[in-house]
Amino acid sequence: MLFQKLMQKVVEKGNLRLIGAGGRVYDCGDGSGERCTLRLHNRALEYTLVLNPPLYLAEAYMNGTISVEEGSLRGFIEMLARNYHVLENNRLVTLGFALARHTRHLKQYNPxxxxxxxxxxxxxxxxxxxxxxxxxxxxxxxxxxxxxxxxxxxxxxxxxxxxxxxxxxxxxxxxxxxxxxxxxxxxxxxxxxxxxxxxxxxxxxxxxxxxxxxxxxxxxxxxxxxxxxxxxxxxxxxxxxxxxxxxxxxxxxxxxxxxxxxxxxxxxxxxxxxxxxxxxxxxxxxxxxxxxxxxxxxxxxxxxxxxxxxxxxxxxxxxxxxxxxxxxxxxxxxxxxxxxxxxxxxxxxxxxxxxxxxxxxxxxxxxxxxxxxxxxxxxxxxxxxxxxxxxxxxxxxxxxxxxxxxxxxx
Missing domain, CATH: 3.40.50.150 (Vaccinia Virus protein VP39)
Incomplete structure (x- = not known):
């Protein structure tokens, strides 16, 4: 799945296991630290999450279409935060970050x-x-x-x-x-x-x-x-x-x-x-x-x-x-x-x-x-x-x- 490919590139340090909607298991990271296991309950997420990970990952957790089955949400977010510089420089998501930077002034209208x-x-x-x-x-x-x-x-x-x-x-x-x-x-x-x-x-x-x-x-x-x-x-x-x-x-x-x-x-x-x-x-x-x-x-x-x-x-x-x-x-x-x-x-x-x-x-x-x-x-x-x-x-x-x-x- 596309999201698995992104996480395998982004999580350089850490121990992340992904379980796709079909049950397939993917391991990401170098295996260091406590393992965190995420299960995706919607097959579409395997592809859409890469479009805007900071927004869509949080939304999926909020909506219950992603669940943490091992470890904790804290552990997962900290793992991503430690590797965030890799995410920002990944070609799959660079366009989304660039668009956010160039349109942020549109969201600052403040009468x-x-x-x-x-x-x-x-x-x-x-x-x-x-x-x-x-x-x-x-x-x-x-x-x-x-x-x-x-x-x-x-x-x-x-x-x-x-x-x-x-x-x-x-x-x-x-x-x-x-x-x-x-x-x-x-x-x-x-x-x-x-x-x-x-x-x-x-x-x-x-x-x-x-x-x-x-x-x-x-x-x-x-x-x-x-x-x-x-x-x-x-x-x-x-x-x-x-x-x-x-x-x-x-x-x-x-x-x-x-x-x-x-x-x-x-x-x-x-x-x-x-x-x-x-x-x-x-x-x-x-x-x-x-x-x-x-x-x-x-x-x-x-x-x-x-x-x-x-x-x-x-x-x-x-x-x-x-x-x-x-x-x-x-x-x-x-x-x-x-x-x-x-x-x-x-x-x-x-x-x-x-x-x-x-x-x-x-x-x-x-x-x-x-x-x-x-x-x-x-x-x-x-x-x-x-x-x-x-x-x-x-x-x-x-x-x-x-x-x-x-x-x-x-």
Whole structure:
């Protein structure tokens, strides 16, 4: 079968066994590591899978037309991730990858209405679903693992602490804007730890509803306001701006619009911290399965694509940090919790949904471990004197507030 020929060329290192729809067995790889056995239940897959393996393999698993009979989905995806460079250079699939690269700009159209549709596709799912795999604060972005053995709650508390330190909250009453405020946890933290007046904006109705409830419950509704609106519709001025996990949805062709708007919102002595998924290698299209089923409209930038636009908008980059395996560890925690609650997820949705999210969580984790994905944090100002000359203030803030973060994680 054609798919078997592709896998025998792609899997240079690993131990993969394929069982075709007719029962014929094929072995791929050098035999190293634990064997993973896949069975194809549809004869057409033996040929169609080669047309777009990243999309059609995940779809087939999601739809139950491929099953893992030995080993695990994690083992199979990791095997492919380790050999992905071979897949990208294979003549059978090169045309599909090239087409994806040349048409990706067509998928980055991002007006206000379209952006809200894309957000609703993912973030307006059942709130109960997110409680089954996220930390108790519902931080749905890369955590910060100082040592690597922290609990998910501690690592997410440390992420908020790390961002607050970079925002240089040097006086009470700072006006802070959170672009893409999620379920409100970061904004509430900034109000409590930094004594800020916080405005959060989200395009998710479910996130907005819960954020407002949380602010009221915490007695902070006078200092923390969440709005269901696009950041482009805001005309106020802010001393501090933070954006976590939102920039991936802006689209390359819209970077200038984003940074020009941020510049107009930011005070002359203000500080902006951008936290985003990125790539360490050449720009490329997002995994087609992720774009189609999980995050429509998403895009993953390189620093080389982002930094020139920031400079062209007359903004100053004052600090850059690359978090390499932090998101891989975050996703590992999420997937473990998801599997522990799989039965409850199936009750909310169905087995097809469970398989789709398995492929999403494990596939993204392996992207960070083996395929050049990372997270970057960029501190941006208008003035060279907006933050101190050295990074000591970051460490001093974290040291002063570390106890609060540990207490919040308990």
């Amino acid at each position: 206000v209405g379209k952006a809200q549709q894309n957000v609703a596709h993912h973030y307006d799912l059942s709130g109960e679903l997110y409680d089954l795999f996220l930390d108790t604060d519902r931080q749905y972005s890369c955590a910060y693992f100082r040592n690597g053995d922290e609990s998910l709650e501690q690592a997410q508390a440390d992420k908020k602490l790390h961002l607050a330190a970079k925002l240089y909250l040097n006086r009470p009453g700072l006006k802070l804007l959170d672009i893409g405020s999620g379920w409100g946890g970061l904004g509430l933290y900034m109000a409590q730890a930094g004594d800020c007046d916080v405005t959060g904006v989200t395009l998710s109705t479910e996130q907005h509803k819960l954020s407002c409830e949380r602010a009221k419950k915490a007695g902070l509704e006078d200092r923390v306001k969440f709005h269901l609106r696009d950041y482009r519709e805001d005309d106020n001025r802010y001393d501090r701006i933070v954006s976590v996990g939102m920039f991936e949805h802006v689209g390359k062709k819209n970077y200038r619009e984003f940074f020009e708007k941020v510049s107009s919102l930011l005070a002359d002595d203000g500080v902006f911290v951008l936290h985003s998924v990125g790539r360490v290698n050449d720009p490329g299209p997002v995994n087609p399965f992720i774009r189609k089923y999980i995050f429509p409209g998403t895009d993953v930038p390189t620093l080389g694509e982002v930094l020139p636009v920031i400079e062209d908008c007359m903004l100053t980059v004052t600090d850059v940090e690359v978090l390499r395996l932090h998101y891989a560890e975050t996703l590992r925690h999420w997937e473990e919790r998801f599997q522990a609650n799989r039965g409850k997820v199936a009750e909310l949705y169905d087995e097809r949904f469970c398989r789709m999210w398995e492929a999403y969580l494990v596939g993204c984790e392996m992207g960070f471990r083996h395929q050049g994905l990372m997270v970057f944090q960029i501190q941006i100002t208008k003035s060279a004197t907006a933050v101190p000359q050295t990074r000591d203030y970051i460490y001093e803030w974290e040291h002063r507030h570390a106890g609060e973060a540990s207490q919040a994680a308990e």
